[in-house]
Amino acid sequence: MPSATLLGQALISGVLAGGMYGLLALGLSLSWGLLRLVNLSHFALAFLAAYLTYEMGTTYHIDPWWSVLVIVPAMFVIGLLQHWVFDRFKVNELASLLITFSFAVILEVAIQLYWTADYRRFETHYSTLSIKVGAFYIPVLELILCLVAGVLAWGTWLWLRKTYVGKALRASAEDAEIAAAYGVDHKKLAYLLSGLGAAYAGVAGTFIALIATLAPAQIWAWLGVVFAVVIIGRLGNPLGALFAGMLIGASESIAMAVLSPAWAPVVSFSVLIVLLLWDPDWS
Amino acid sequence: MTSAKEALTRRTRWRWAETVFWLAAFGALLLPPGKFLILNEIAILALFALSLDLILGYAGIVSLGHAAFLGVGAYSAGLLAKHVTGDPLAGLALAIGVSTILGFCTSFLVLRGSDLTRLMVTLGVALVLGELANALPQYTGGADGLQGVVMAPLLGRFDFDLFGRTAYAYSLTTLFVLALLARRIVGSPFGLSLSAIRCNQLRARALGVPVGKRLVAAYTLAAAYAGAAGALLAQTTAFVSLDVFDFHRSADVLLVLIIGGAGWLYGGIAGAAAFKLLQDGIASLTPQYWQFWIGLFLVVFVLVGRERLFGGLRKLLVRR
């Protein structure tokens, strides 16, 4: 039986690591839930941002906290461009799945072309910092990640709940035609949201550069678990995405500490399947 | 009454183009060796896409994890050949049986909830099965793949030759038989009720169609077909790897079906031929960056060719 310290430590690092799931799920959940576009290239965009952070950090010695100021707006613009394609060709849900899959493949090749397939590691002194609280250690970088994810998720939630634009978006998501007949300009809002989703991928990318492994094929490594998180957190619900991310992160971590680390990959889908058995209309 | 019957028979009547197509496909067996490898791959992919067509094109269920059944079929056939008997038909039967059971069991999970949750559950089932195969290397060979699959001659007479003529003949015949069967099924009242469900589930229910049961049956049937494709894959390549459960496989077969057009059975076959030939052509031109060109082609294709191809699909997916 694992000790209390081990369990507590596993829980802490799991919840914090889950912040990354939540952050990645955030943008995906918004575009899927509110625009009915399944954006498989979300991960590729995040990795593009991660590689850009890496490049700016290693080649030009720009601190990631500064490069994020350039990368996130750039990703926002990419999101707008991507949405222009969706809008121009009236892309529906299934088509969006296929097109963004192809986008992701193209981006993967492009990343490999410039940065090669070799592993990249952005060494910063942040990566190993941690705070000691009692018997537990709290990694600083993951803590910042979770705070950022929390602020973004909460801010987005408030934005959707409290502002005219947010409510109009939710109304459009439910019934675009009716909302349009009430004067909601769905198109403009959709551009805004697509840009925002890509910008969130940019934020996630900055943290990926600092925390995770950079290799082109890693684009696909997050797909399954983050998709599960998006559904568990309910589509279009930013706070749900974050909490679901933390829940899955914590469950994986506990599974690693108590059972075997090899069980971690099945945790997210087991949770999802149990959830869907319990409530088929979940999401 | 007669007109309804006529309409039914018109749907199932042979067209000359079909005869020409199958004659050409079987005629390819007379080609000199060197093409059977890719022809065999096309036949298997076509069967896999045909199976997806049964649920996507006819029942309107989008699956992101159809590779689950391909994989289960492949491992069943591979393990049978390795441990019990190398008889191809026994393996094919076992694969169909196992994937049918899996399809039936998972159908209840998949058919609960909305289109969106379906995407996730199908994806999840394939991922979990992939993890399971990876977690049991003593049976599946894990990441190294299943070694030592040795096939006995087909029908006890035809050896699997070096150039793959037998393999192609075997895969093509299986494809032919199952396509004929599928043709009968989709033209039958059962198939028509599926189309009705796809167009409007509520109306179909109001007309007394047992929607749930029909969808379970369709999903199970598609699983069986995918299992058969898996068996062909395992047997004609004498090898199975974890890649059979890969997400890329599920995504590729969806693309294949979209290229060929869903909902007319031959779409999968046409798409498989186009996809494989394209892949083969580009990959030999530029081995490192072929994926880029395929990706670009698909984006353009789905965007530009979409209107023609997605007319029927849009109805399935636009949520009301």
Add this chain to the structure above:
Amino acid sequence: MADLLTVQSLSAGYGRAVVLSDVTFALGEGQALAVLGRNGVGKTTLIDSLIGVTRRFAGSVRFSGKEIATLSPEARAQRGIGWVPQERNVFRSLSVEENLTAVARPGPWTADRVFGLFPRLAERRHHAGSALSGGEQQMLAIGRALATNPKLLLLDEPTEGLAPIIVQEVLAAIARLLREEGLAAIVVEQHARKILPITDRAVILERGRIVHESASAALLADATPLERLLGVTER
């Protein structure tokens, strides 16, 4: 005085099907028009043509002196056309209050004023749209249209499928809007007698054409056209 809405020789429909042909009528500021007719004569198509979701084959629609026939639905809504759809179509995932504020535009009609009109909705302010009864949904649909502060309100069968007591409540509210607030409106209704007392004018549609037009009071006084065209003898 310039008319608020002028429909001139309008032919419209869906896809290739022409449902309305050569429809012409006008509506002044503050006027209420009843659109009567049997099932399937094109009443809803007329409303749909005004909000801009049909295909127009010919004719013009002028609103506040400007041609709007080529505008998108959202642009028409922004110019002041408020719509209460036949199926109500309230946003089920939004709360009652959010249904009102999501589409709100500045003007005298605020959420609070809507709650004043329909006290029932005020009680259910924080409930989701999906939790409302049919009557409440109808009230919400009307309230939602009001929240856009329209110059013209389009009501498509506002009492259909409601319990009699609720019908009274909804009709009373509509009457208040038309009579006291002086809102211009087009009301589609199958049951002429419910709506004639509160409207100024009435048209009767048959097979996509206007076959009768008169003051509402005149129709109430002499029901012969109603009996002839609608086949009803209501009491």
Add this chain to the structure above:
Amino acid sequence: MSKGMGAWRRRTFLGGALAGMVAAPAVLRAAPPGKPVRVGGTLSLTGFLAQTAAIHKIAAEIMVEEINGRDGFLGRPIEYVLLDDQSKPDVARSLYEKLITVDKVDLIQGPYATAPILAAMGVAQRYGKIIIQSSMGIPKLQTYDMAFPATPFGPEPDKSYPNVILDAMATLSPAPKSMVVLTSKFPSAQFMAQGMRTEAEKRGVKVPLFLEYEAGNRDFGAIAARVKEANADFLWVGSLGLESNQILEALRKLDYRPKNSFHLYPAPGPLALSPDGNLVWSSTFLEPDEPFMSRPGMKRIAEHYKERATKANLPYPIIDAQAAGMAAQWQILEQGVNGAKSLEDKQIAAWLKKNVVTTVYGPTKFDGPYNHGAPAQLIRQVQNKEWKVVWPKDLAAPGVKLING
């Protein structure tokens, strides 16, 4: 790297990108006259093993040029027909079949990593082709008698190599008494990890924790907590790629640093450069130092490699055991063909079994079980951000010793 250099790289990137994506860059043509001998093979140019293919592709291209610069195969130039197996064994399988039956290559070269090699070996066996490979970590799976290893794993590396590590550990003071074995479930790593546990326990080193994690594991926090709690004297990690960096970082976040740790197949550059990488051990067969540089041709190959790898923008442009494996594959094939004076697979195989071949790994024989010769695994250690061979002592770089962490 200066800004000017970055801009230059970007220009070549754009030019190279377009040219590379249209043309067929994989076929190299060469000096000696005559009809070229076509040698086909796949590498994982895309997918999760792609970082290794970049290295092997460069090594192979250098070797093809070298061989053509000499006398080719039997006086004929050679041509390398390279295809992308996408890191998937079943793709490798069909591509080898295609190379043999459709492209009709004269000879084949093995792909990278156990799974694709096994797949390719099955095809080679069916068509009676000789296959040389450099990266199958589980020798006993090489059951085909015309399959040859280019890397001196030895027939039972799961027994021989742990003992090399244990020997080196025994010289530390105090000698480690316990060891945590942590491994990826990647089969060849798992295979070595099991061997490590068995051999360690045989020699009285306790293994209080043996953990397997899934390949592609994302978060090592909980694993690190378990390693810390076990608090053994030595940490053995069956890692691939960046996993070692991630594990060491996760440990440091818990304020824990294992005194000494061994890493099986790490990404050499990132681990050497990481502050956590200082003094860690890893496996190798050679490093660009003496005595290895004195081996015939090694200096030239190492220089070429550095030049090409830098140009290809590889982050670690230094030849190591990985790249050397591919070089050895070609050296073996070259000597086999020219020694047997034949392009016939059977004759080449027969010649290889009877003779000693000289490769960058030194004199190589194929006389043991599964066609393996003697093992020659070494231990290297990060010292001043560079990998140095430290064990066995007689192969250590001049003046370099194993340092206790």
